[in-house]
Amino acid sequence: MQHISSYRKAFVDYLNAYIELKEPLNLYEPINYILQLGGKRLRPVLTLMTAEIFACDYKKALDAALSVEVFHNFSLVHDDIMDDAPLRRGQITVHEKWDINTGILSGDAMLIMAYQLFENYEPKQFLDLAKLFSKTALEVCEGQQYDVDFETRDDVTIPEYLKMIEYKTAVLVGAAMKMGAIVANASQDCQDSIYNFGKHLGIAFQLQDDYLDAFGDPQTFGKQVGGDIIENKKTYLYLKALEFSNDEDTLQLERLYSVNPNDPSDKIDTVKQLFVASGSAEATKKEIENYTKKAFSVLDSLKISEENKNELKTFGNDLMNRNT
DSSP states (O other): OOOHHHHHHHHHHHHHHHOOOOSSHHHHHHHHHHHTSOOOOHHHHHHHHHHHHTTOOGGGGHHHHHHHHHHHHHHHHHHHHHHTOSEETTEEOHHHHSOHHHHHHHHHHHHHHHHHGGGGSOHHHHHHHHHHHHHHHHHHHHHHHHHHHHTTOSOOOHHHHHHHHIIIIIHHHHHHHHHHHHHTTOOHHHHHHHHHHHHHHHHHHHHHHHHHHHHSOHHHHOSOTTHHHHTTOOOHHHHHHHHHSOHHHHHHHHHHTTOOOSSOHHHHHHHHHHHHHHTHHHHHHHHHHHHHHHHHHHGGGOOSOHHHHHHHHHHHHHHHTOOO
């Protein structure tokens, strides 16, 4: 297995060669813009890495990796519209730089482009990739709807929240890894196991993202710190704080999540204090560790070398210790 940076460089080079500025400009310029904004390229790297783990030349998985990345960025463009987010990866979001209609249409085109990339595979691989992609894409939409629904509900449970982030985020991480296994013609058991590894790691990744949204460094996080608090999102941090807080702090937290002040800085600071004082912040970090361990436990049943298992564990640990 190669170093993560090697997979990332190979993918970025392939992505840059794929990007083409063509007419109509107002459709393709926003697509090129979001695809070139950078980011961790986590999902396509996992696709390439998985292909090589199962003894396949990772270059054969580049189209599948690109499909995952194009779809992921499509979902970000539409999510940013729904959230009215001003920044993505520290830069202006597509709908702010252009307009909402452009963001919707360019996102739609990206979804179609993601499907097109499977046409470069043999019929059996094409069918398996397309079926997995369709299932995953629908689950991502379901997860996004759960997320929207939770904003107006006062009775969201922790199991419901974990299901939401599983669908909205984790299934795409699992699918990215399973696509690499499909391209490598790995056995069905291996495909399913590596999917579960990625899914558990994806849940841990999203919980870490929730934590960084509140406690991350604005210089490195790439998004508006406190954005979830501003939007009154019932994250794991919020739900655990309700569970652990006394009646007085619970009322204060619920009141803060019912208002939208013009200057949200005081609200953000107070909510963060409640997260820490209640023990919610620490509980969230423990749950991140819990799902990371669940991912690692799946590796025990995988028929790959110990060296590759250790590489996956190192990758998972590095992911959970990030600050961006």
